[in-house]
Amino acid sequence: MQYLLLIYRNEAELGKASQADRKQMMADYGAFTQSIIQSGHFKAGDGLQPTTTATTVRVRDGKILTTDGPFAETREQLGGYYLVEAKDLDTAIGIAARIPGAKAGSIEVRPVMVYDN
Amino acid sequence: MTLVGIDKIFRDEAGRALATLIRLVGDFDLAEDVLQEAFAAALERWPATEVPSNPRAWLVNVGRNKAIDRIRRQVAFRGKQDELTHEVVLNAETSTEDSDAVVADDMLRLIFTCCHPSFAPEVQVALTLRTVCSLTTAQVARAFLVSEEAMGQRLVRAKQKIRLAGIAYEVPGRDALEPRLRGVLAVIYLVFTEGYVATSGEELMRPDLAREAIRLARLLDALMPGRREIKGLLALMLLHDARREGRQTEGGDIVLLEEQDRALWDHNQIAEGLRLVEDALQLPGRAEVYTVQAAIAALHARASNFQETDWRQIAGLYEVLLRVSPSPVIELNHAAAISMVDGPARALDLIDALAARGGLKGYELLPAVRADLLRRLGRHEAAREAYLAATEATQLEPLRRLYARRLAELSDTRSPA
Numbered sequence: 001m002q003y004l005l006l007i008y009r010n011e012a013e014l015g016k017a018s019q020a021d022r023k024q025m026m027a028d029y030g031a032f033t034q035s036i037i038q039s040g041h042f043k044a045g046d047g048l049q050p051t052t053t054a055t056t057v058r059v060r061d062g063k064i065l066t067t068d069g070p071f072a073e074t075r076e077q078l079g080g081y082y083l084v085e086a087k088d089l090d091t092a093i094g095i096a097a098r099i100p101g102a103k104a105g106s107i108e109v110r111p112v113m114v115y116d117n
Numbered sequence: 118m119t120l121v122g123i124d125k126i127f128r129d130e131a132g133r134a135l136a137t138l139i140r141l142v143g144d145f146d147l148a149e150d151v152l153q154e155a156f157a158a159a160l161e162r163w164p165a166t167e168v169p170s171n172p173r174a175w176l177v178n179v180g181r182n183k184a185i186d187r188i189r190r191q192v193a194f195r196g197k198q199d200e201l202t203h204e205v206v207l208n209a210e211t212s213t214e215d216s217d218a219v220v221a222d223d224m225l226r227l228i229f230t231c232c233h234p235s236f237a238p239e240v241q242v243a244l245t246l247r248t249v250c251s252l253t254t255a256q257v258a259r260a261f262l263v264s265e266e267a268m269g270q271r272l273v274r275a276k277q278k279i280r281l282a283g284i285a286y287e288v289p290g291r292d293a294l295e296p297r298l299r300g301v302l303a304v305i306y307l308v309f310t311e312g313y314v315a316t317s318g319e320e321l322m323r324p325d326l327a328r329e330a331i332r333l334a335r336l337l338d339a340l341m342p343g344r345r346e347i348k349g350l351l352a353l354m355l356l357h358d359a360r361r362e363g364r365q366t367e368g369g370d371i372v373l374l375e376e377q378d379r380a381l382w383d384h385n386q387i388a389e390g391l392r393l394v395e396d397a398l399q400l401p402g403r404a405e406v407y408t409v410q411a412a413i414a415a416l417h418a419r420a421s422n423f424q425e426t427d428w429r430q431i432a433g434l435y436e437v438l439l440r441v442s443p444s445p446v447i448e449l450n451h452a453a454a455i456s457m458v459d460g461p462a463r464a465l466d467l468i469d470a471l472a473a474r475g476g477l478k479g480y481e482l483l484p485a486v487r488a489d490l491l492r493r494l495g496r497h498e499a500a501r502e503a504y505l506a507a508t509e510a511t512q513l514e515p516l517r518r519l520y521a522r523r524l525a526e527l528s529d530t531r532s533p534a
Binding site: 001003086087088089090092093109111 | 233235281282283284285289293
């Protein structure tokens, strides 16, 4: 099965991190990504620019409406994702728990839909 | 075979038969459906003939064949052989073993799946009651005080999550076993406590839920023998449940421990609970909440009356509990035990110091415990206020009646001068 692991964290707090902390975080993510590439779980993964760069798009009555910012204001914001292959939910939870961001933020584990036909 | 007899077989075997069918057909809903069909087939056949020597194997066999028929029909209808259905049919056709060990493993798979930590605690309880204990959806709904429709939807969503999120139908591996087992025990204890002291409503106790919890713990003790925390939990529940007859009047009013007629307690069940506590304490392992609580319950059960209880040892055991797993409930119980050793004034100091630190915030029994201590200290006005606060804090009718009785007693003792 495939699972999308959505990484949420508090952007404001992240913005306050020191240069050294940021460097450490990048190194931790690099090591983690390598480890799940080697174990064969990795399908895809990226970090995202902060929600201050987001634009939300809606189409109403055929017209494109755009708003500045994310769809919903929340305490933690989506900051990145991994797409992984795992045999079951426990395996996916185990991988999610090793994402460096799980220590400060939270990881939402979502099974990817499988189409019958 | 009478219909009552057949019904009893269904009740006894449903959980195990379902557990095996889920493994064989790989799907909760399909397994439930075909088990119902197997029951229907048994109801047609068994009254006229002998009941098969192994009714569970019969039910599983019939259920499995019905599942294979269904899958074949679907495959034929769709005109394609999808890999998954093929695997299910193959699985079902080759797996004919029905040894006790295999069935025990299936039952554990079912319990651990229903108590998977990715479900909210109340969902774990509902799924366990519905599938492991074979309660009807209506019975589970009653336990949660929600409509049958709402509970039905909650169960459908949970079973969907098992399938769509890929929750494995297996006993967790050694690394994950301890925390997962703790989760299972927590679910069983939740079922029990809801049966022992309902959180709201007219009735003080729901003995059916308490019985189901004890049945589950017995099953788990048989499936995973030699585990201290399982024996401790079973002992704890047996010892508490043994006092059921003494805990309320026929009119449904609460009788506190100090006023209970100990002849009404179930002394056979107490004997079993005491044996289990001894067994649990002999097993290797650290002190854990269930066994320590069971040891406290054992001291109450052994005492010939309230005064003669070994309060000093009980207070000591609560101190152990406070180290292992601190909580407001245990703080309050500890204070209550201290009141019997060092007097109510000392206990009141403990509680007020704790409340001042914010340690008992929102805990609804706090005013009731304070009220009792104040009453024993002869501080009647303060006791009255605390009983009024206690009445405000609870939604349970029998507790409200208890506090009303206490308030009336306080009014009687007020001196005219």
